[in-house]
Amino acid sequence: MYYDALKTFVTLAEVKNFTKTAERLRISQPSVSLHIKNLEKEFQTQLFIRSPKFLQITPTGELLYDRAKQILTVYEQARQQILEHHTTIKGELKIGASFTIGEYILPALLFQLQKNHQELQLQVLIGNTEEIVSSVRNYKVDIGLIEGQTNEKEVSVQPFMKDELFIVSSPNHPLASKGKVTMDDLQNQKWVSREAGSGTRDYLNHVIRSNGLKTKSILTISSNQGIKESVIHGLGLSLLSKSVIERDLQSGNLAIIKINQHTFHRKLSYIYAPLVQENRNVSAFLQVIHQAYPSVI
Numbered sequence: 575m576y577y578d579a580l581k582t583f584v585t586l587a588e589v590k591n592f593t594k595t596a597e598r599l600r601i602s603q604p605s606v607s608l609h610i611k612n613l614e615k616e617f618q619t620q621l622f623i624r625s626p627k628f629l630q631i632t633p634t635g636e637l638l639y640d641r642a643k644q645i646l647t648v649y650e651q652a653r654q655q656i657l658e659h660h661t662t663i664k665g666e667l668k669i670g671a672s673f674t675i676g677e678y679i680l681p682a683l684l685f686q687l688q689k690n691h692q693e694l695q696l697q698v699l700i701g702n703t704e705e706i707v708s709s710v711r712n713y714k715v716d717i718g719l720i721e722g723q724t725n726e727k728e729v730s731v732q733p734f735m736k737d738e739l740f741i742v743s744s745p746n747h748p749l750a751s752k753g754k755v756t757m758d759d760l761q762n763q764k765w766v767s768r769e770a771g772s773g774t775r776d777y778l779n780h781v782i783r784s785n786g787l788k789t790k791s792i793l794t795i796s797s798n799q800g801i802k803e804s805v806i807h808g809l810g811l812s813l814l815s816k817s818v819i820e821r822d823l824q825s826g827n828l829a830i831i832k833i834n835q836h837t838f839h840r841k842l843s844y845i846y847a848p849l850v851q852e853n854r855n856v857s858a859f860l861q862v863i864h865q866a867y868p869s870v871i
Contacts, residue, residue: 576612576613576616577646577649578609579609579610579612579613580613580642580645580646581599581646582595582599582601582605582606582609582610583609583610583613583621583638583639583642584639584642584643584646585598585599586606586610586622586629587622587631587635587639590628590629590630591629592606592607592629610622613638617634617638619632619634619635620632620634620635621634621635621638622635662691663690663691663693663694663854663855663858664691664693664694665693665694665695665855666694666695666696666697666855667695667696667697667716667717667855667856667858667859668697668698668699668714668716668717669684669696669697669698669699669715669716669717669718669719669859670698670699670700670701670705670706670709670710670714670715670717670718670719671698671699671700671706671718671719671720672700672701672702672703672706672718672719672720672721672722672772672773673700673701673702673768673772673774673796673797673798674721674737674773674774674798674814674815674817674818675719675720675721675842676698676700676719677700677798677799677818678798678815678817678818679719679817679842680698680719682866683859683862683863683866684696684698686862686865687858687859687862690858690862691858694855694858697715699714699715702722702768702769702771702772702796703720703721703722703723703724703771703772703773703776704722704771704772706718706719706720706845707720707724707726707729707845710729710845710846710847711726711728711729711847713847713849713850716846716850716853716855716856717844717845717846717850717856717859717860718844718845718846719842719843719844719845720773720842720843720844720845721737721773721774721777721815721840721842721843722772722773722774722776722777723773723776724845726845728847729845729846729847730845730846730847730848730851731843731844731845732843732844732845733841733842733843734842734843734844734863734864734867735841735842735867735869736839736840736841736842737815737816737817737839737840737841737842738815738816738837738838738839739774739777739813739814739815739816739838739839739840740813740814740816740819740830740831740838741760741811741812741813741830741831741833741838742805742811742812742813742814742819742822742823742828742829742830742831743805743810743811743812743828743829743831744805744806744807744808744828744829745826745827745828745829746808747808747811747829747831749811749831750829750831752831754834755831755832755833755834756833756834757787757833757836760785760787760811760833761787761788762788762789762790763787763789763790763810763811764789764790764791764792764793764809764810764811765778765789765791765792765793765810765811765812765813766792766793766795766801766804766805766809766810766811766812767792767793767794767795767801767812767813768794768795768796768798768801769794769795769796770794772796773840774813774814774815775794777813777838777840778813781813781838791810792810793809793810798814798818801814802814802818802819802822802827802828805828806822806827806828811831813838844860844863
């Protein structure tokens, strides 16, 4: 490919001076002469008429000048398109998310991701924490967002935000009208919670065990919305993320039971298999997450 020689030739044809051509291209004057000599040998024609006082392009040089401009233009366009191909975020990104994140936190992140990268095709799989960890480990999704813990050694885990949970009830529940509630008030209560394998269920189990609580019953429902509807209808208490209950609190459908000297927090994390760490689409999504939740936990 005579790209450098053609670039030198076009510049010389426009500048009409070997020294100025060398200065503009930041090469030596002998290099300019060599490029022209190689082109003349390649095309078996004289491209310039040289004299001590002037430099004149020949008729065949004029023909080559027009074609050379076209060649250089096409070359630069191809180079730019290839560069854009490598820098533009496109293709497919598969995201797994546990229910609380997938239903209440992820949509805003997807909106920003799609806004930044309109050519990116998104697929979302929602399941409990255990299912999402399995999907990441088996490469069914590129990245997962979970609210629970995992000891899976084949995935990398990185917390990205702190989540606050609240014990909620129907506004008509006896504890909802009490000003101060202690842990003892939670003894022998009915609960409504997620299924085994859910991060939210694991956290409730932790609260129950660590505080020595006895439960009258636990109704298991594998849906946050189903849990809320059950609590609204007085079927028991539940422990849910702030993001899940915000609208229901505003509408008065649910009430928070504040426990004296107790708050409930957990970390939400993203997980990925090491082989996808350099995936550009995953990196674009992580950038959106870090912009939305910049604080270090």
